[in-house]
Amino acid sequence: xxxxxxxxxxxxxxxxxxxxxxxxxxxxxxxxxxxxxxxxxxxxxxxxxxxxxxxxxxxxxxxxxxxxxxxxxxxxxxxxxxxxxxxxxxxxxxxxxxxxxxxxxxxxxxxxxxxxxxxxxxxxxxxxxxxxxxxxxxxxxxxxxxxxxxxxxxxxxxxxxxxxxxxxxxxxxxxxxxxxxxxxxxxxxxxxxxxxxxxxxxxxxxxxxxxxxxxxxxxxxxxxxxxxxxxxxxxxxxxxxxxxxxxxxxxxxxxxxxxxxxxxxxxxxxxxxxxxxxxxxxxxxxxxxxxxxxxxxxxxxxxxxxxxxxxxxxxxxxxxxxxxxxxxxxxxxxxxxxxxxxxxxxxxxxxxxxxxxxxxxxxxxxxxxxxxxxxxxxxxxxxxxxxxxxxxxxxxxxxxxxxxxxxxxxxxxxxxxxxxxxxxxxxxxxxxxxxxxxxxxxxxxxxxxxxxxxxxxxxxxxxxxxxxxxxxxxxxxxxxxxxxxxxxxxxxxxxxxxxxxxxxxxxxxxxxxxxxxxxxxxxxxxxxxxxxxxxxxxxxxxxxxxxxxxxxxxxxxxxxxx
Numbered sequence: 001x002x003x004x005x006x007x008x009x010x011x012x013x014x015x016x017x018x019x020x021x022x023x024x025x026x027x028x029x030x031x032x033x034x035x036x037x038x039x040x041x042x043x044x045x046x047x048x049x050x051x052x053x054x055x056x057x058x059x060x061x062x063x064x065x066x067x068x069x070x071x072x073x074x075x076x077x078x079x080x081x082x083x084x085x086x087x088x089x090x091x092x093x094x095x096x097x098x099x100x101x102x103x104x105x106x107x108x109x110x111x112x113x114x115x116x117x118x119x120x121x122x123x124x125x126x127x128x129x130x131x132x133x134x135x136x137x138x139x140x141x142x143x144x145x146x147x148x149x150x151x152x153x154x155x156x157x158x159x160x161x162x163x164x165x166x167x168x169x170x171x172x173x174x175x176x177x178x179x180x181x182x183x184x185x186x187x188x189x190x191x192x193x194x195x196x197x198x199x200x201x202x203x204x205x206x207x208x209x210x211x212x213x214x215x216x217x218x219x220x221x222x223x224x225x226x227x228x229x230x231x232x233x234x235x236x237x238x239x240x241x242x243x244x245x246x247x248x249x250x251x252x253x254x255x256x257x258x259x260x261x262x263x264x265x266x267x268x269x270x271x272x273x274x275x276x277x278x279x280x281x282x283x284x285x286x287x288x289x290x291x292x293x294x295x296x297x298x299x300x301x302x303x304x305x306x307x308x309x310x311x312x313x314x315x316x317x318x319x320x321x322x323x324x325x326x327x328x329x330x331x332x333x334x335x336x337x338x339x340x341x342x343x344x345x346x347x348x349x350x351x352x353x354x355x356x357x358x359x360x361x362x363x364x365x366x367x368x369x370x371x372x373x374x375x376x377x378x379x380x381x382x383x384x385x386x387x388x389x390x391x392x393x394x395x396x397x398x399x400x401x402x403x404x405x406x407x408x409x410x411x412x413x414x415x416x417x418x419x420x421x422x423x424x425x426x427x428x429x430x431x432x433x434x435x436x437x438x439x440x441x442x443x444x445x446x447x448x449x450x451x452x453x454x455x456x457x458x459x460x461x462x463x464x465x466x467x468x469x470x471x472x473x474x475x476x477x478x479x480x481x482x483x484x485x486x487x488x489x490x491x492x493x494x495x496x497x498x499x500x501x502x503x504x505x506x507x508x509x510x511x512x513x514x515x516x517x518x519x520x521x522x523x524x525x526x527x528x529x530x531x532x533x534x535x536x537x538x539x540x541x542x543x544x545x546x547x548x549x550x551x552x553x554x555x556x557x558x559x560x561x562x
Contacts (some may be wrong), residue, residue: 007110007244009050012118012120012121012124017109020125020128020129021125023167024101024102024106025102027131028102029136031101033055035057035093035282035283035314036055036059036062036091036094036283039058039091039279040279040283041279042275044276055548059094059098060140061089061092061094062098063098063200063210063214064095064207064210064213064494065140065206065211067202083383090287092284092290093281094150095393099218099222102129102344103219103226106222117231119232128218129215130215130216133366134208134212134215137207138204138207141202141204218501221246224238224243225243225246226247227239227247227361241292243361244357244362244378245379245381245435246382247432248357248379249386251354252351252357253290253293253390256289256293257285257286257289258291260281264280264281264285265281290390292343294387294394294426295330296332296343297347297387298344298426299415299422300329300419301418302416303321303328303396303415304396304413304415304419305322305413317333319336320332321416352437354383354431354439354450355375355379355434355436356438356442357451358439359375359438359441359443359447359449360447360448360451362375362378362448362452363452364449364452368440368443370441371439371443375436375438375439376431376432376433376436377432378435379431379432379435380435381428383428383430384424386427387424387427388418390423391420391423394418396414397417
């Protein structure tokens with residue numbers, strides 16, 4: 001029986017696995033597509049091209065895919081024109097929405113397995129979600145291609161000298177010198193009728209590989225950050241060691257993104273173009289926030305900006321990166337604007353909050369020194385892995401150039417890359433310091449271990465933790481039990497012992513030993529006959545027999561005469 005029960009517990013419910021994977025992937029892609037479409041519409045990107053293919057391309061970028069833009073600029077009478085563009089940037093706003101929805105539905109499906117889940121079922125559920133997500137990305141790769149055409153007349157080129165079609169150039173003091181071939185105004189007249197076609201295509205192979213890594217990484221982080229999702233029985237130590245630090249750091253990073261969105265809402269109030277701010281914040285608020293946290297923790301970045309794209313960088317980052325090879329650090333930014341030091345203070349406070357949350361969710365099993373050491377080591381390891389990941393996700397590489405006859409008419413680019421090795425080292429130091437400081441604060445305030453699942457924090461020398469064995473946990477009584485007042489403690493009459501052989505008990509008030517006095521059971525009442533029930537009838541259809549007549553009186557003797 002036990003063998004069959006163990007087989008039933010390890011059997012994978014494939015129907016539920018497939019349905020839960022369909023729900024998780026569907027809702028994740030719907031959320032990502034809605035976020036991308038709304039952000040592009042607010043940025044007015046749909047005015048230049050079709051919104052559907054652009055949305056598919058942005059979703060592919062957000063899921064770890066790759067998009068290759070290509071340009072072909074042709075003008076009548078001009079040859080040798082080419083445009084090259086390369087963009088490497090991840091819209092983390094789209095990625096975050098998809099990750100949250102995918103994680104929520106995946107973790108919700110795990111709760112149906114009970115307290116523990118078998119490794120085979122866990123692998124089946126995760127594998128189904130990843131496989132279906134990659135298959136859906138294949139459809140996005142097929143749909144995410146389009147060509148955007150720019151009309152020269154719509155760009156206002158006909159307002160420039162030579163663009164009106166006359167062909168003549170009038171110089172003050174010299175009059176009309178006629179059509180001078182080779183002059184730039186003459187070429188602009190041809191560019192009025194030119195059409196610039198810029199296309200983009202989702203790379204299928206790179207997108208499928210990136211989606212595989214992205215979905216698997218999201219599920220792994222969700223499983224480690226969730227404090228209630230079941231784990232296999234052999235992985236129980238993983239939940240007590242890793243989950244407190246991972247859940248604390250993930251919660252702090254999500255709170256930082258919410259603060260970034262709140263700042264964007266404040267910025268768009270009273271702005272001349274609030275739609276653009278809202279669209280940029282919807283798509284890229286996590287990019288800015290998760291870029292600012294490593295910089296605030298003194299992680300150096302290497303970057304360079306040139307051309308018109310530098311105007312999209314926030315102040316004073318643009319002043320530091322334009323035509324400069326200096327590293328981007330918090331100190332150098334503070335030299336340009338002293339308010340940048342507030343970024344360092346905010347990042348340090350965020351790490352301290354992560355340390356306090358780690359201590360609250362870590363069981364208290366040893367003394368203060370051991371507890372502080374465990375919290376410091378665990379948060380240090382998690383932060384050492386998280387900071388390089390954030391630096392890698394927020395890297396920016398944009399390179400656009402337009403060359404005509406070997407003369408660069410448009411040249412712009414942004415390069416921003418974090419130093420991953422320094423990010424790992426700085427993350428380990430900050431995590432250890434924040435974990436230790438947070439553990440001391442939680443220990444001093446008595447909050448250490450209160451949020452740990454299945455554990456109760458207790459001070460040294462205090463009472464042992466109460467173990468709940470069922471839905472009802474009785475409390476400690478105020479006085480010892482007394483059979484004289486508790487009918488459930490009274491011994492039945494046939495099981496009573498002689499009074500002198502009973503064990504003594506403690507008196508309720510004075511604590512003196514006394515004897516349990518036997519309590520007589522209440523007298524049993526005979527059942528009262530009810531009319532028509534339990535008594536034989538004298539005949540069919542008749543009622544109960546009448547009561548017997550009273551006995552005759554004894555005869556008296558004759559009375560005497562007077």
